[in-house]
Amino acid sequence: MSRIVMKFGGTSVADLDRIRNVAQRVKKEFDKGNEVAVLVSAMAGTTDQLSKWVEELSPMHDAREYATVVSAGEQITAGLLSIALQDIGIPARSWLGWQIPFKTNQLHSAARIEEIGTEEIIKRLETGTVCVVAGFQGISKDNRITTLGRGGSDTSAVALAAALKADQCDIYTDVEGVYTTDPRIVPRAQKLDKITYEEMLEMASLGAKVLQTRSVALAMNHKVRVQVLSSFTDKPGTLVVDEDEIVEKQVVSGIAYAKDEAQVTLVGVNNKPGIASELFTLLANENINVDMIIQNETEDGKKTDVTFTVTENDLEKAKNILKTSNSVEYANLMTDRNVVKISVIGVGMRSHAGVAATMFKTLAAKGINIKVISTSEIKISVLIDVEYTELAVRALHTAYGLDGEY
């Protein structure tokens, strides 16, 4: 007997038939004798509709009211799934964020979970009730509804699994698992049986939209065994686990790409000590995350060019800050949205040389110019023109021996 958390995303509960299908999947686990908690997203499209209404009424809306409106989506699914389970003879009940409670801080539209009440739910799990929990939502100290931010249902699920000390957290979605790269670009992409938390974290934050980054970080911190799998097939998915669970490590596990990057170049910056710190503090103070950075001195050392990337969403804001700043002086400000960040990821890199060289050689052979490079212990990222995205991803997938049968 295991205690498991099953999480179903919006496409898995998009209509009544799919909710019935989810109920059957839950029944299967329950009938094995498992203790089952189920975490649900809103029906596909609901969150978008509700957010759109809020936006249309007031672009500068109160985040507490936004959370009140949008959390209704998961509330509906939690109730409906409980009814569907009861209808096939499974004892079930729903819990909303405030009922568990999922206590969060007061950032109402992007809240962080602080504490999860588990006493009642554990008692019910132990007496054979399937506990259906509305994802994505919590309650703040002032007794108001909060939401965890888009994709927060994954985070709810992993947090609940950690709090319940669950043996596994199964994230059901519309793909069969984590792939070596996006199968829409590379038909020969292969599903990974296992991947480490660190790799998954890079994959998630680099644009492979399978699991939300925060949920992976949380799983890593609490050593929650996460499985990503499809709610539409019966195939096993991808297990996200600790590195020591993977005996034979791949040098490279996957290739990710992120098109929502924008490049900013400041030409002819006065090269005084601390200028980089000044520049990036300026942006950090306005909550702009800077990702890749390069800096070249000009020949005489008096001027420097600084290039960095921000998300496309932050680009306008970043430009405004730089244009109105008095502290950073430069000759010219150039921006480019037509860029993509391609990343090669693998824990095996730590013990293997030549991974970067292979990447640069492969791209050069295809005539692709690299604009910026950044690396970490387990990944190498390059910024290139967006029009080369598919070409680059395919070439790298082949170069690192990731191609499967087709």
Place this chain on the structure above:
Amino acid sequence: MSRIVMKFGGTSVADLDRIRNVAQRVKKEFDKGNEVAVLVSAMAGTTDQLSKWVEELSPMHDAREYATVVSAGEQITAGLLSIALQDIGIPARSWLGWQIPFKTNQLHSAARIEEIGTEEIIKRLETGTVCVVAGFQGISKDNRITTLGRGGSDTSAVALAAALKADQCDIYTDVEGVYTTDPRIVPRAQKLDKITYEEMLEMASLGAKVLQTRSVALAMNHKVRVQVLSSFTDKPGTLVVDEDEIVEKQVVSGIAYAKDEAQVTLVGVNNKPGIASELFTLLANENINVDMIIQNETEDGKKTDVTFTVTENDLEKAKNILKTSNSVEYANLMTDRNVVKISVIGVGMRSHAGVAATMFKTLAAKGINIKVISTSEIKISVLIDVEYTELAVRALHTAYGLDGEY
């Protein structure tokens, strides 16, 4: 300065434009210096959609899960209206049933309000916040969402007005007030400026679908001044008040009709003492409300025919009970759905004779056969064939001098 409760029904908040319109109406009251609490229904169609999903998943569903699902409708409107108010510069915040709290009993899909927490909301009203409250919902002792049953938002509004000791409770709807009868049948029907609680109670329970019966009873008990008015015009509506507020009482204030009645006749019942009590206890035990009753003895006094009415919804259930009962013996069971109950209502009846005679004479003159008669202090009801509905209502409206300009 007054403290008022404004309640907006589903059609008044059916889309974003209408929600903006409601915000403007609230602003008008707020700008006069009033303390304003607003109670909202779900957007028109939402409750039906959510109920339909629940029904489709399981006709015999858990009422607690039903309440969880359906209460999401008012939750969404409460948040959206708060946002619309803030957007036009009015300080506003939403409260859900569990946040107020609206404490109810545990009849989750038809709960009764037991206690309303008012401390926080009064504090906020006094400091100039418009308090937007989700109607139709509450919370039970076991910390789960309850709903008050269809039309419960009127009841929420009146209960809140009573708890807040509000000066008035304005029920905004899609009609301009309470009419002497249904204007779709009688174009000369007139809007009433004032009506007593007792009359409104009869009008509501007899099929004039303006205000929910429970809300009128509650208003009467707590002496809440209720106004029914349209959210689409600026005309004054109908005030529902205590009898002593109406100086010149009409003998007859209105004509109501109810088509959802069904007639049951038991022919040849063994006429032993206590047989009526036995029969109606049998039905009452199964929660079937019996409305009109007549009983005729046969000539020899050994048999009796009993005729009564139940709502159409209860007819099948009532037939089953009577067919399987051992305690009530009869020769034949006949039912008729094609009946309508027409009622003449007015507090002035108490001091005026001849009201009933006028009714019978008027119907007789049109050749309409009366099947059953029942009376109370302030109303006379008759059961007739449904095909005479419009003819009877029009004739009575004229006979009692209710016709207005056309």
